[in-house]
Amino acid sequence: MHPMVKPALRRGWRDLNTVQFGMTPAHAMTLGPMDQATGSFLDLLNGTRGLELLREEGRRMDLPDGHVDGLVRRLARAGLLDDARGGGPAADALRGKKEVLDRLRPDLASLSLTTSAPGDAIGQLAARRAQRVQVRGAGRVGAVLASLLAGAGVGEVDVRDLGQVEPWDVAPGGLPADAVGDRRDEAARRAARRAAPDRPPRPATAQARPAEGDPGFSLVIIAPRDDVAMYAPDPSAAESLMSAGTPHLYAGVVEGTGMVGPLVLPGETSCAGCLHHSRADRDPTWPRLVAQWRSGRQRQVRPCDLTLATTVAGLAAAHALAFLDGRVPSSAGARWEVSLPGLHWHARPIWAHPACPCAAAERGKGERLSEEGQSHETMAVQRPSEQCREAEAERPAGTWRAHV
Template sequence: MHPVRHSVRHSVRHSVSHPMVKPALRRGWRDLNTLQFGMAPAHAMVLGPMDTATGSFLDLLDGTRGMPMLRDEGRKMGLPEGHVDGLVERLARSGLLDDATGGGSAADALRKKKEVLDRLRPELASLSLVAPEPGDAVERLAARRSLRVEVRGAGRVGVVLAALLAGAGVGEVDVRDIGCVEPWDVAPGGLPAESIGERRQEAARRAVHGAAPDRPPRTSSKERGTKEVRGLSLVILAPRDDLAVHAPDPAAAEALLASGTPHLYAGVVEGTGVVGPLVLPGDTGCAGCLDRGRVDRDPTWPRLVAQWRSGRQRKVHACDLTLAACVAGLAAGHALAFLDGELPSSAGARWEASVPGLDWHARPIWSHPACPCGAAEKAKGERVSEEGEPHETMARQQPYAARLSGTWRAHV
C-alpha cells in the first residue's frame, strides 16, 4: 500500500478571495489531532495537528463566504485572532484549497454558463487534484475552450477519442478522414448506426459536436486568421489502417515536424492497443526515430514493411469495441494532460496492451541520431552534474506549462 502524503508546502501566488476546501477529496479523522484529506493514495494527504474546533470550521470553507465573513465566524466559534487566516494559508500551501471566484476573466465567463459548467464539474473536480494553486483548476478548464485539436482518423478509436476531448471542454476538435461510414465503424460514444453510408468525416464531426457541452467562443474574421497562423494545439493521428498504427509512415508527419506541431499517435493493430508516442518536434522521438530504431534492431524490418504496404489490404481489421474504447480513453487522457500543461508519459514512449490481458506497458522511443527531426542532436546538449548524474534538457526537465513562453507558444 502506498503511504499517504503529508502536507507539502509550496508558495501561493495569489490571495484567496472565497476559500473552498477542494470538494473532490473526502475527509476523515485518523485520530483526535490528525485529519486525512482524500482516500486514494495518489492524492490523499494528512494534515495535523488539528483540533476539533478547527475541523468544524472547515465546513464553512465552501466558497460562499469571503475572508471578512469567515473571520467573523471564526470569532463566534472561539477561534484565536489570526487563526482563520493562518488556516487558509496553510490549506492553500498544502494544495487543499480552491478559490470559488478565482481563475481570471475566462473562468468568470465560464461560470456564467451554468449549464455548461455543470456538464464539466467532474472535469473541474479532477483538475483540482493536480492543480495546486487556488483557482488554477477552473483556469485550466476555461483555457481548454480556446484550444484547437485535430484528430486524423474517424474509426472506432478516432471518433470516440475526439468526442471525449470535446466533452471534456476542448473548444475546437476537428476530425478528418475520407470515405463513407461502414457498419464496422460504429461504436458506442462514436459513430452511430444511423450514420452508415454517410461521409465518414461529416458523420464524425456531427458526433463530436453532439458530445461538446458548448460551442467554442466566437471569434472575428481577424481573430480567425490569427488563429490559423498560430496553428493547432495538438494533432492526434488515429488511423483506421492497422499498418499505419504499427508502422506509422514518417512522411505523414513531415509537415507537423516542420511546423513544430505536437502530435500523438493512437490506434489498434491486430488486437494490440497503442498510445504514443507524443511527439514534441525536436524534443522527443518521432515516427522517424521509431522506424530507424527498428531497422537497427531488425535489418529485415524494411522488407516486412514493404510487403505489408504493397500486399492486399484487409477491409476489416481486428479492433474490438472494448480495446478501442481503452485506447481512445487513454489517448484522450494523455492529450488532455498535455493540453493542460503537463507532460504525460507518452512523450517519447508507446503504451501498448493486448487482448485478452490488457496489461499496459511502455516502450521507450529513443531519439535517433540519423533522424532529421533533431531530437537526438538536442539530447547531446545534456550536461553532467558534478556528481556525474545526467541533467535532462530544459524542455524535458520543466513542466510543459513552464515553457509555454518558448518554443511551443505558437501552438496554443
Template sequence: MHPMVKPALRRGWRDLNTVQFGMAPAHAMVLGPMDTATGSLLTLFDGTRGLPLLRDEGRRMGLPDGHVDGLVERLAQAGLLDDATGGGPAADALRKKPAVLDRLRPDVASLSLVAPEPGDAMRRLAARRSLRVQVRGAGRVGVVLAAALAGAGVGQVDVHDGGCVEPWDVAPGGLPVESIGERRDEAARRAVRRAAPNRPPRRGSARQAPEAEDPGLSLVIITPRDGLAVHAPDPSAAEPLIDSGTPHLYAGVVEGTGVVGPLVLPGDTACAGCLDLGRTDRDPTWPRLLAQWRSAQSRHVPACDLALSTAVAGLAAGHALAFLDGELPSSAGARWEVSVPGFDWHSTPVWDHPACRCGAAEKAKGEQTSDDEGPHETMAGQQPHAARLSGTWRAHV
C-alpha cells in the same frame, strides 16, 4: 477570495487530532494536529464565504484572531485549498454559463487534484475552451477520442478522414448507426458537436487538407483506421508536422494490440522517423517486412476489438488533456501498449535517433554536454526525452 477545501477529496478523521483528505493514495493527504473547533471551521470552507465572513465565524466560535488566515495558509501550502471565485477573467466568463459549467463540474473537480494553486483548476478548464485540436482518423478510436476531448471542454475539435461510414466504424460514444453511408468527416463532426457542453457553431463544408498545417493547432492526434499506420507510422506523412513544430500524438489499434504514443514534440522528443530507424537498427529485416505489409491490399475488415478501441481512446484522450493542460504525459518519448485478452498496459521508450532529421537527438546531445549533472546515459548515449524536458512545451501550449 472564497476559500474552499477541494471537494474532490473526501474527509475522514484518523483520530481526534488528525484529518485525512482523500481516499486513493495518489492524492490523499493527512493533516494534523487539528483541534475539534478548527475541524468545525473547516466545514465552512465551502466556497460560499469570503475571508471577512470566515473571520467573523471564527471569532464566534471562540478562535483567536489570525486563526482563519493561518488555516487558509496551511491548507494552501498543503495543496488542499481552492478558490470558488478564482481563475481569472476566462473562468469568470465560464461561470456565467451555468449549464455549460454543470456539465464540466466533474472535470474541474478532477483538475483541482493536480492544480495546486487556488483557482488554478478553473483557470485550466477555462483555458481549454480556446484550444484547437485536430484528430486524423474517424474510426472506432478517433471519433470516441474526439468526442471525449470536446466533452471535456476543448473548444474546437475537428476530425479529418475520407470515405463513408461503414457498419464496423460504429461505436458507443462515437459514430452512431444512423451515420452509416454518410461522409466520415461530417458524421464525426456531428458526434463532436453532440458531445460538447456548449455546442460550437456548425462549420462550413470547405475541407482543409490535413497536410496544410495550421500554426494555430495546439495538438494533432493521429488515429488511423489502418492498424499498420499506427504500428509503423510513415515518417514522411509527419514531416509537415515536424517542419511546422506541431505537437502530435499517435493512437490506434493493430490486430489485438492497442497503442498510445509517442507524443511528439518536434525537435524535443522522438518522432515516427526515430521509431522507424531504431527498429531497423535492431532488426535488419524490418524494412523488408514493412514494405510487404504496406504493399499488400487486405480485403478483410481489420480487427478492432470494441473494448480495446474504447480503452485506447480513453487513454489517448487523458494524455492529450494532460498535455493541453500544461503537463507532460508519459507518452512523450514512449509508446503505451495493451493487448487482448489480458489488458495489461506497459510502456516502451522511443529513443531519439541521431540519423533522424527531426533534430531531437542533436538537441539532446547538446543538453548532455552542457550539463555536468545531466541524466544518466543509456542506449549508447541516447535519452528518453520524457525525463529531461524543461517545460518549454508547456509554455508553447
C-alpha cells in the same frame, strides 16, 4: 478570495487531533494537530464567504486572532484549498454558463486534484475552450476520441478522414448507426458536436478550416484506421507537422494490440522517423517488411475489438488532455501498449535517433522526458511507508504533513 476546501477529497478524522483529506495514496493528506473547533471551522470553507466574513465567523467561534488566516495559508500550501471565484476572466465566463459548467463539474473536480494553487482548476478547464485539436482518422478509435475531447471541454475538435461510414465503424460514443453511408469526417464532427457541452465562439481570424500542419492546432492526434500506418507510421506523413512544430500523438489498434504514443514534440522528443530508424537498427529486415505491409493487399475489415478500441480512445484522450493542460504525459518518447486477452499495459520507450532529421537526439533531453516524468511521479506518490514514518517523527508538532 472565497476559500473553499476542495470537495473532491473525502474527509475523515484519523484520531482526535488529525484530519485526513482523500482516500487514495496519490492525493491523500493528513493535517494536524487540529482541535475540534478548527475542524468544525473547515465546514465554513465552502466558497460562500470571503476572508473578512470568515474572520468574523472565527471570532464567534473563539478562535485566536490570526488563526483563520494561518489556516487558509496552510491549506493553500498543502494544495487543499480552492478559490470559488478565482481563475481569471475566462473562468468567470465559464461560471456564467451554468448548464455548461454543470456538465463539466466532474472534470473540474478531477482537475482540482492535480492542481495546487486556488483557482487553477477552473482556470485550466476554461483554457480548454480556447484549444484547437485535430483528429486524423474517424474509425472506432478516432471518432470516440474526438467525442471524448469535445465532451471534456476542448473548444474545437476537427476530424479528418476519407470515405463513407461503414457498418463496422459504428461504436458507442463514436459514429452512430444512422451515420452509415455518410462521409466519415462529417459524421465524426457531428458526433463531437453532440458530445460538447457547448460551442464556444470561434475567433474572427479562424474563418477557414486550417490547412494541414497549421500551427494553430494545439495538438494533432493521428488515429489511422490502417493498422500498418499505426504500427509503422510513415515519417513523411507527419512532415508538415514536424516543419510547423505541431505536437502530435499516435493512437490506434493493431491486430489485437492497443497503442497510445508516442507523443511527438517536434525537435524535443522522438518521432516516427526515430521509431523507423531504431527498428531498422535492431532488425535489418524491418524496411523490407514495412514495404510489403504497405503495398500488399489489405483486408477489408481489420481486427479492432470494440472494447479495446474504446480503451485506447480513452487513454489517448487522457494523454491529450494532460498535454493540453500544460503537462508532459508519459507517452512523450514512449508508446503504451496493451494486448488481448491479457490486457497488461506496458510502455515501450522510443529513443531519439541520431540519424533522424528531427534533431531530437541533438537536444540530448527529449528522449528522457517521459522516463524522468514517470520516475518523479512514482517517487512522489509511492514513497515507502517507513520513510513516511521516519519523516513524520522528525517533524515538530503542528506541522502539516503528507500521508501516503
